[in-house]
Amino acid sequence: MSQSLRVAFAGTPDFAAASLAALLDSRHEVVSVHTQPDRGAGRGRKLTPSPVKALALEHALPIHQPTTLKAPDAQQTLAACDADVMVVVAYGLILPQAVLDTPRLGCLNVHASLLPRWRGAAPIQRAIEAGDTRSGVTIMQMDAGLDTGDMLLVRDTPITATTTGGELHDRLATLGGKAIVEALDALATDDLTATPQPSEGVTYATKLSKAEAELDFTRPAAELAARVHAFNPWPVAWTRLAGEPLRLWLAVPGPDNGTATPPGTLLENAPDALRIACGPDGTQVLHITRAQLPGGKPLAVRDLLNARGERFAPGQRLGQETTS
Incomplete structure (x- = not known):
């Protein structure tokens, strides 16, 4: 041959x-x-x-x-x-x-x-x-x-x-x-x-869809971090912040919160991460380290907090259609 x-x-x-x-x-x-x-x-x-x-x-x-x-x-x-x-x-x-x-x-x-x-x-x-x-x-x-x-x-x-x-x-x-x-x-x-x-x-x-990219914060932190990474760069994991989409590009599981908190609650932010309560009882924590606000570019969360820190006030519940 x-x-x-x-x-x-x-x-x-x-x-x-x-x-x-x-x-x-x-x-x-x-x-x-x-x-x-x-x-x-x-x-x-x-x-x-x-x-x-x-x-x-x-x-x-x-x-x-x-x-x-x-x-x-x-x-x-x-x-x-x-x-x-x-x-x-x-x-x-x-x-x-x-x-x-x-x-x-x-x-x-x-x-x-x-x-x-x-x-x-x-x-x-x-x-x-x-x-x-x-x-x-x-x-x-x-x-x-x-x-x-x-x-x-x-x-x-x-x-x-x-x-x-x-x-x-x-x-x-x-x-x-x-x-x-x-x-x-x-x-x-x-x-x-x-x-x-x-x-x-x-x-x-199975084929990817945009619908499945919306995060469910009742899921464990490690599972959510894996989904964020899997869906980067498409379809991009996302949630709602004050009723508007927030796209999530990078994440890591953080140390447990230790206190039952409604899943999706934005906890006190770390200098370079959004800390989100997750898991069935909200005792786990997901750290988002890169995110994107509507009309903006994906940014390190450190930069987002420096420029738009008021948007990420602790106590907000992510994933809600409107603010409470």
């Missing part, structure tokens, strides 16, 4: 663009790029190419943007690329069996979790939210199931108590690019072993 493979690439967001960039720097030949149709962005909803399309344009690669891969013409377009393998990274379209069978070596996926944990749409954020201490990328031989294919290569990385969704996203994007090149190098020399996923430990990472 040749040391160089002809690769059809399918992906859409920044996470996928990192893998495409790595492939373009490898010895393998990217012969076509499939990506989602341009979407409206900004206030004017101007049609904007995906990050993958933007990179493909820079390298003068053939670009295809079907709305579905179930259509015969889309499948014929892929077949005409004569690719040895298709690499799929956060593409956003379902690959029917006819597409999975088109490249002679099948379709490989870069998935941002340690499968079988966190199959599905939002593995990066769900891992942080759940308090996992490790994440990673799995290179998987795709089949017709939802992230159920055999594992070809796994690379892991730690999650700390301060890791945000954005930080883990960027780290895994880079790791995924390196891993897919490594997998293709091994595939080109017939030196890649497929391992079925274990049946134990399967979890599903």
Whole structure:
């Protein structure tokens, strides 16, 4: 088998663009790029190419943007690329069996979790939210199931108590690019072993929504801090302060208050943190260290208190529609 493979690439967001960039720097030949149709962005909803399309344009690669891969013409377009393998990274379209069978070596996926944990749409954020201490990328031989294919290569990385969704996203994007090149190098020399996923430990990472980002202060402090970090930079955890939204960007569990307090009560502020009573009886404390008022930018709480300290008077109950 040749040391160089002809690769059809399918992906859409920044996470996928990192893998495409790595492939373009490898010895393998990217012969076509499939990506989602341009979407409206900004206030004017101007049609904007995906990050993958933007990179493909820079390298003068053939670009295809079907709305579905179930259509015969889309499948014929892929077949005409004569690719040895298709690499799929956060593409956003379902690959029917006819597409999975088109490249002679099948379709490989870069998935941002340690499968079988966190199959599905939002593995990066769900891992942080759940308090996992490790994440990673799995290179998987795709089949017709939802992230159920055999594992070809796994690379892991730690999650700390301060890791945000954005930080883990960027780290895994880079790791995924390196891993897919490594997998293709091994595939080109017939030196890649497929391992079925274990049946134990399967979890599903449901899609993120803005609605779930509103914090419930009856939950434990550690759980709330994990949600704040998981939802940074999107959809961003939030609550209400005097009836207006307050976005919460960074948080840590603080020492317990020791006194039962209505959950969501703003306690006496620390110099660099908002102290919020939480947990079922309000004896736990969540420290918010970075926040954003309406119309403002995300700021360290120390700066918010220096500039707008009157907004954060102790005794207020966060999460209320209006002031009491």
